[in-house]
Amino acid sequence: MTSPLFDLSGKVAVITGSSRGIGFASARLMAAHGAKVVICGRKADACEAAAAEINADPGFDSGEAIAVPCNIGRKDELQTVVARANERWGRVDIVMANAAIHPWTGSVLDLRDETFNKFMQVNVQSSIWLAQMTLPGMLERGYGRFIMVASVVGLLGDPVTGTYGLTKAADMQFVRNMAMEFASRGVCANCIAPGTFKTEMARSQWEDPAMVAWYQQRNPSKRFGEIDEIAGVALLLASRAGGYINGQTIAVDGGHTISFR
Template sequence: MGFGDPVEASLFDLTGQVALVTGGSRGIGRAIALRMAQHGARVVVSSRKVEACQTVVEEILAAGGEAVAQACNIGRKEDLGALVEAALSRWGRIDAAVCNAAVNPHFGPSATLPDEAFDKIMGSNVRSNFWLANMVAPGMAERGGGSIIVVSSIAGLRGSPVLGAYGISKAADMQLVRNLAVEWGPRNIRANCIAPGLVRTDFARALWEDPAILRKRTRDTPLQRIGEPDEIAGAAVFLASAAGRFMTGQTIVIDGGVLAGSPSVGEE
């Protein structure tokens, strides 16, 4: 095959697909929505504030893509059901579901974490993804397959003195996609996680705006910087496209090399 072969050119093409993105109004979710639209997908952009979603939709429309906005609080099962129904009513299918929305109401030691905050973290970061996956999977199976993508975090792969419960929820997401992969693989549905490191988003602002934390993370990251939202989006395009059709049950780490090890030696 030559580089100009149409099969090669279409490897990352999402034309004809419908992608649903939670937490799609800003940060990583926004970048995923924009890039999926750029690759041809029709995108349902969702978050709690529909006005913020509409701003992203307008960007997609201005670039010649197709998108709609839908308000959704992921902690409410009825909202997720309405989100799925909105996508099906508009386009009749969901090919890729990106579970990106998450919460972290507590920044500090786990010993000081209130029970209600723990419940909120687990409900929004794990149970909502479980709900949404089980809502979209049957329709995907009927249409011959699909892709479920959960945005996790390297917090689910390492301990933290300030993000303990959040890390627990993100580790649970990695197990969730393994279960989904096993349960739905025979119906050609793939389920995978993306685990970003520290990325310059509003969600992670408490980390990268703290000079001491930013200095340490930059020093201990082989690429010597934190990530940008758009640097995560390509993995979602890969997982939704033909390029990722043999990958399931996996976690793709995109962290600038943090988990590989620190380039600094004995520095404080």
């Protein structure tokens, strides 16, 4: 039996990058708690497969999913995602901006303008677009949840992944700004900042024995995260249970960011 605090029956969630990994686990868990979910990612077949898996689960009484392929760096495609949600269910109550790119690493001295602009458009501006497309409806209904998936590299300095971290720090500031503007009107905006999880984006880390040894030495939990451990936090922030959490960045990192060693 679903607790009323976590019940998402009647709510509609748009989750970017949800055909696999953290996004799919979050979509599946929200659907299990009653939400209608829009699965979006760049590959149509992967989106369709993810939506089909959710719809085939007999345990999801009211949860349902549709697939809408989307490149979040293209505003018109994001508009199509939101339009499809509204056409199907008449609303968007929850946005989880999970998709991001990490196409380059290196010194800021070598950062090219076009690379920086691509980072910012996909990782930051796309979330602003989504907010502009969905928050008016949330404010009208007096209920909304805007969840951004950032990263602990937005909290820490790094000479190699600094540009990616810069975009994630921007995400954290964006939810603080939204909380100040919209919290009194029923809309909560928060960030989840994952440590290293076994996702495709982090494959170069968890397949590197030297990185694994370093991470296990520094991280108090001595392991990488499991995807469901992010999904649980996403469910909390999407539901009534998270209604008094606003403008926060929650590090889900096994204690990595609190470790001095």
